Amino acid sequence: MLPEYLSQVKKLVKDKMLKSISNNNKIEEAMAYSALADSKMIRAGLVFASSETNKNISKESIITLSSAVELMHTYSLIHDDLPCMDDDNLRRNQPSNHIQYGEANAVLAGDALQALAYEIIVNDNFLSSDDKVNAINLLSKACGKNGMVFGQYLDIENENNQSIDIKKLDDIHNLKTGKLIECAVMLGQIGSSLESESLNALRDFSSKIGLAFQITDDILDVTQIESILGKNKNSDAKNNKLTYIDIIGLGEAKLKANKLTDLALNSLNQSNINNIDKLIEMAKYLIGRES
């Protein structure tokens, strides 16, 4: 059952983070505050689920790579929540990092979380150097100027842009959210012997579930209560950002998320990859989740 699987993933990743952030100083405290706060750890779950198809990676290294993705995701949330960005004061059911620790420390905690994501990969005990280099290549590209950071720029740049269309919205979220989700799936394949056709199927799968995930985020922002979401409702409306609901409506948005998930599952099912059960469960969970 997936929630149980994700619970196990969360426990392992939290243990790893606890060991990696020793809480010796205020910056580590601020890092741990956000990284260890209760979250769904979807990206870690995707690294694990993807790695079920990969016999060439150790459990310890799966935990390392999952933790790296979650550290990176946490840094991006801390920076995105800053007053100069989305100015959100609630995250993971607690005050945002800059509310708790001040803006300067929130910027620094995010910066240090990014550095730590790379640091724990290079210090993994089981990955080969080639594997580490491949993992850092995936992660740095996904998170950089042509990936997640660029997506966040576009997201903010298009505040107050009321003429944004669905194609543009897809582009923004493919970068802002999709790149790291694709990265998570591909990190599960570090060292794997899959052929390029199968890897392409995984990339196609992950880019589609990444977008479905973001559309579901927009849907939940309308349909779910704040205490279950654990973050500010109507943040996009406050910042004059158009969402999928604004552009195509709630019904169409649900259809689009479902269709993307179907297409993602088709890509997987038509591939020659074995042991894809957990990836299928994750894809279904992403659009069926409550927060």
Add this chain to the structure above:
Amino acid sequence: MLPEYLSQVKKLVKDKMLKSISNNNKIEEAMAYSALADSKMIRAGLVFASSETNKNISKESIITLSSAVELMHTYSLIHDDLPCMDDDNLRRNQPSNHIQYGEANAVLAGDALQALAYEIIVNDNFLSSDDKVNAINLLSKACGKNGMVFGQYLDIENENNQSIDIKKLDDIHNLKTGKLIECAVMLGQIGSSLESESLNALRDFSSKIGLAFQITDDILDVTQIESILGKNKNSDAKNNKLTYIDIIGLGEAKLKANKLTDLALNSLNQSNINNIDKLIEMAKYLIGRES
């Protein structure tokens, strides 16, 4: 002659940065704005100078590692200049990044510069995977929660602390400035065959010149004009941060910088390392510079 040597280093590193930041979007524009602005490139110079003692590294890889350190340093300057940090509006003789591009883009440009530092190392054509892993290990540790970021935290945390002593000030600057300077020197040794005793001598050398560099910064803040410094004068005073000048006075500060440099040079001269001329010149340049 050292200025000529540094000019060559700057040209090579700028060329590499130009190739790495393609200016296709606003974030790349903001990254290039700060990274390519005229600067002394002392850290790149230290990678080069250190690598003169190392026969096992290619010119291209020296350029890569130098560029990575400069990208990292640039990101730290952009974030340090933010209103929530030191709130400085002049850097490298031009408006600070957030003055030119806004706070959100400055945060993002810094974030992307950090990612790019790692990305260009993993994509180097000549370093082995082991070398890349070693380089990223050095860089991520130097810049993270127990290095540069922690130093910047302490620096801000001690604003308004008028009882700070010289030991504490040394600790802050060893972290904030010294860690990345030591990292630059050690990156020049990637792949080197130096024995641990020699590497320790280099570490000792670099930690001492790192502190001498920072003391000289404080001296120049008092003795030099803003247009030559290229950054705001009296920034520390504005933020109620005590400097070496405040605590021990200008004369003692100069003596301390000179003494540290002498000790650093002793470490080098007493070691068995060959081809240390450029490192010696760099150490002397750091305390003799005009900006």
